[in-house]
Amino acid sequence: MRTAPVGLRIGAPAFAKPGAIAAFIAVGCSGMIFGSGQFFESLLVVFAFLASISLGALIFVMINHVVGTTWSIVVRRLAEHLMMNIVYVAVLAVPVMCGIHHLYDWSHPELVTGDAVLTFKAPYLNVPFFIGRTAFYFIVWSALAIALFRHSIKQDGDGSIGHVESMVKISAPGIAIYALTQTFAAFDWIMSVEPHWYSTIFGIYYFAGSFLAINASLAVIVIYLRSRGSLNGTVTVEHDHDLGKYIFAFVVFWTYIAFSQYMLIWYANIPEETVWFRVRWDGSWKWVSLALVFGHFVIPFFALMSRYMKRNPRVLLAGAVWMLVMHYVDVFWLIRPAFSHGAARLVAADMTSVIGFGGAYVALFFHRLARYPLVPEKDPRLAASVAFENH
Amino acid sequence: MSAPAWGIVAVFETPAEILRAAEAVRDAGYRRFDVHTPFPVHHMDRAMGLRDTRLPWVILGMAVLGCATAVGLQGWAMGKGYPFILSGKPLFSLPAFVPIIFELTVLFAAFGAVFGMLAFNRLPALYHPLFKNRPFSRVARDGFFIVIESSDEKFKAEDVRKLFESLGAKEIEDVHD
Structure with missing residues (x-):
């Protein structure tokens, strides 16, 4: 029987020092030299991508609290840090809101007047309400994340079971609140880029990719930390296996949702709905669509099906990195066709945004990671979590 | 004796x-x-030296068979046996077949799992010599x-x-x- 590890910590890597974080942000902002159009379009993709990881972490933490899983305790702290990064994503929302007139047609009164659909939607899709909603989402998510994280950290000190109960009590209503806010956030930020089109399943589609992304992120982080000599014997192949199962399951779930959306639109064949897929089938977007079908479903579905693959750290790492890249492609595919009909283009600002804002996200994660124990070291279930085995 | x-x-x-x-x-x-x-005793499989089950291969085979059955069934019925234009779609419309492909794949795989498991365990067994052994009745307690x-x-x-x-x-x- 392995016992609970105590005092597991790592030092902050060089790229996670405050100076480095500032440098990353500077690289991200340097995208503006390519023009505000490119910058805002790239920023929205990275913003939606990073938000999906932190939102996935928030729901991952809450679900595991509510259902009382044991296996996830050893990766909980890692997920909590990604969850807390929602505060950084909230800061990223500020430049996105600055680009509102570039990104969202419905924000231009001259386009709304004379357009029956946009006029009808104007009570919902208007600038003050939109910014207010986004602010509201981030306040709610940050409040949930901070409340959960505080209890988790206090537990490191006193080891009280009361914190477990408190976290469950926060998480149960938290999940319901999350479901609504996350759904509307997906409608607002991503779907309203093409404001004439709508799909009621869109929020779940974003959630599917988001939950996939958090599990892939955790797998990458865990395997990276073990290669650096941390968490060995604490996060074992058994936990890898569970993360792999989640990744596999949500590869399938994403496909299920994506196809459900596609099939109804294909079958009904109503022009105002099919146009969304038409745009994504024109020119080189066709190849991006096909890349998603194969790269986001067919290949990982077969690659991650077997138990052996999920329990092999190298395969799992490759699969997790692959899925994170595919998730970025997915978010890209949701947003960018609206701005470049007929031609999928990865622009220079995409590079600076991914490296800069994405790099800052990763650096902030490691910065936080170095400040606290790597696992909730006094959670009463930690020893059981370390000893967890699949059957 | x-x-x-x-x-x-x-x-x-x-x-x-x-x-x-x-x-x-x-x-x-x-x-x-x-x-x-x-009750199930953890690690008994390793203690007994049992090799990994071959059941997943049976399930995979059945899943592929279910998938092929669904494609064949619908492709033949909709495309050749009873050609009928629905919603202006081509006779062989893969997207429309996907729900049935999904369902039959899952159904066949589930059959493979359940009946494969029974077959590997040589179940159902109506008789076993241990049933006559008196102390053995404690096995459920x-x-x-x-x-x-x-x-x-x-x-x-x-x-x-x-x-x-x-x-x-x-x-x-x-x-x-």
């Missing part, structure tokens, strides 16, 4: 004892033996049983009894068919 025994059964009182007994029987080189407990069958190549009654005794079995009995 009677026909040679079908096997010899021994009773242990705790999961730890039965786990140790299974390891000892495995290490002694017996192959045809089985363990019966009131608090008895941990290990039985070595006489059909095992290494089976010698004295050796088996000695082994069980050395492991501290409470009761050791012949089981007759």
